[in-house]
Amino acid sequence: MNRVLRASAKAHHCNALALREETLDARINRTAGVRCRRSAGIPDSDAAIAVTTDQSSGMVWRVRGRVQGVGYRAFCQRQALGLGLKGWARNLPDGSVEVVAWGMSPALVALEERLRTGPRHAHVDAIEASMWRHEPADGFAVS
Template identity: 50%
Template sequence: MAAARFLVSGKVQGVFFRASTREQALELGLSGHAINLDDGRVEVVAEGAGEAVEALASWLRHGPPMARVEGVERSDCEECRVPGFSIG
C-alpha cells in the first residue's frame, strides 16, 4: 500500500480537475480526496497500490483537457488514510 499527497498548480480550479481526478482515482482503485486550496492549487491525496498511485501521479501532470498544469509537488505520507475518494 502506498500513499502520497500532491499539490497541483496552474489552471486547475474551475476546469473539472477535481471531478476528473476522482474518476481517474476510482478507475485505479485508489482512495483519497481532491480539494481546492485558497491559493489556487488543488491538493490530491491518493492511497492504494503503488503502481496505481504512480499512474495517478502521471495523469496529474496534465489533468483533464481544460486544465493547464504548471507544477506538481509530491510528498509520500503514511498518515494520509482516507476512505473512499471525495472532492471538496
C-alpha cells in the same frame, strides 16, 4: 480486396494501441523511481519504498496551474477510483489543488502521470509530491 485492407488496417491499429499501452507501462516502471526521487521533500529511501513495494502507501500532490474551475477535482476522482485508490482532492486558497491518494504503488505512479495531464481545460504548471503516512477513509472525496 477493400475489406481485406480495412481488416488489415484495423488489426494494425489494434496492434499499435497494444504497443502504446505496453510502452506506457514500461515507461512508468522505468521512470517511477526517478520521478519519486525528483519530487520535493521525498528522501531517496522513502521514494524507493513507495515505488518498489507491493504494500499500500500514500502520496500527496500539490498541483499548480489552471486547475480550479475546470473540473480538475472531478477528473482526479474518476482517475483515482478507476485505479482502485482512495483519498481526496480539494481546492486550496492559493489556487492550487491538493490530491491525496492511498493504494498500491503502481497505481499511485499512474495517477501522478494522469495528474500531470489533467482534464481538457486544465493547464498544469507544476506538481509537488511527498509521502502521505495516514490511510484515508474508503472512497475518493472531492471538497
